[in-house]
Amino acid sequence: MPKNNTSPAPSLHQVKSADDTEISFERSGQGPTVVLVAQALSDLRDNRRLGALLADSCTVVNYDRRGRGNSGDAGAWSVAREVEDIEALVDAHGGTAVLFGASSGAVLALDAATALSEKIVGLIAYEPPVIVDDRRTPVPRDLAERLEELLRDGRASDAVREFNRVALGAPALMIWAMRAMVGPWRTMVAMAPTTVYDTRLCMGLQDGKPLSTDRWKALRAPSLVLVGSKSEPFMQSGTRELAALTDAGHETIDGAHHATPMMKPAALIPALRSFLSAAQA
Incomplete structure (x- = not known):
């Protein structure tokens, strides 16, 4: 980004x-x-x-x-x-x-x-x-816990990748391009704990239901x-x-x-x- x-x-x-x-x-x-x-x-x-x-x-x-x-x-x-x-x-x-x-x-x-x-x-x-419908895959309800586990294991970069892939729906090629921009990627990795915050913030709004x-x-x-x-x-x-x-x-x-x-x-x-x-x- x-x-x-x-x-x-x-x-x-x-x-x-x-x-x-x-x-x-x-x-x-x-x-x-x-x-x-x-x-x-x-x-x-x-x-x-x-x-x-x-x-x-x-x-x-x-x-x-x-x-x-x-x-x-x-x-x-x-x-x-x-x-x-x-x-x-x-x-x-x-x-x-x-x-x-x-x-x-x-x-x-x-x-x-x-x-x-x-x-x-x-x-x-x-x-x-x-x-709110089937036009996009719902965000799994356990994503926040998965991100927290990656962060506990010291894998902040992987948490950012997973958030982009699952929550934002970014394709692999886009994530590869983002990681190639070293400065912006490091900035996002520094904010990796906030991926949990935003996942929890949006919980219940991304289930593919009204x-x-x-x-x-x-x-x-x-x-x-x-x-x-x-x-x-x-x-x-x-x-x-x-x-x-x-x-x-x-x-x-x-x-x-x-x-x-x-x-x-x-x-x-x-x-x-x-x-x-x-x-x-």
């Missing part, structure tokens, strides 16, 4: 989460706050280009999720801890925010918007990786679910079902695919600006 470092890096800041874990973030721009929630095996560098495009009209908070980059990783992981991290960031920037999350980051953003209903005033979810209404039934924030026109069929059906379940808008971004927020974020900007304008109004 190549890192996007072409935009100048804003200054780095820290905020303490509820369990005293230090969460690092970059802040740029002025205006209503938008918090960028990164996808699996990514740190804040991957969202810098997107953040730079939004910073002319928003205060963009781009952070390292716990266990990544310069953020800490204290105690046992849980979804609640990651939601508390987002709450600390929102509280440090006026107490309300719009969330943008991609892939597993979109799942976390959905959870945070549901839990923090008074503080999250809008939600944009780009391709949360839900599997989604339950329970997880996000308390979601109140205006929401938009996005999918790329070039993304896999399971993403098309999954995002449509999710949007219907959460009473969210649904939009297809022409020419986009799963990596577009990192690789070509300008393609998302018209949809994001339209939603943010409505949320601000």
Whole structure:
């Protein structure tokens, strides 16, 4: 997963989460706050280009999720801890925010918007990786345990490979190409424990069955679910079902695919600006 470092890096800041874990973030721009929630095996560098495009009209908070980059990783992981991290960031920037999350980051953003209903005033979810039918092989329920075993055995590189192969559905040739990019691969291996976090975060959403209404039934924030026109069929059906379940808008971004927020974020900007304008109004 190549890192996007072409935009100048804003200054780095820290905020303490509820369990005293230090969460690092970059802040740029002025205006209503938008918090960028990164996808699996990514740190804040991957969202810098997107953040730079939004910073002319928003205060963009781009952070390292716990266990990544310069953020800490204290105690046992849980979804609640990651939601508390987002709450600390929102509280440090006026107490309300719009969330943008991609892939597993979109799942976390959905959870945070549901839990923090008074503080999250809008939600944009780009391709949360839900599997609701037979268009893709379900993710095995024991994947997190398999990844933990590899990590206990000191096989972090193998854990990253297995996560890419099983959870992300990456073909062998793609994984070989990723491993050939030594720097980016080492960065992902350093974040290998977070593969367990994202696997557990998405558990119950990737079984190839219709989604339950329970997880996000308390979601109140205006929401938009996005999918790329070039993304896999399971993403098309999954995002449509999710949007219907959460009473969210649904939009297809022409020419986009799963990596577009990192690789070509300008393609998302018209949809994001339209939603943010409505949320601000």
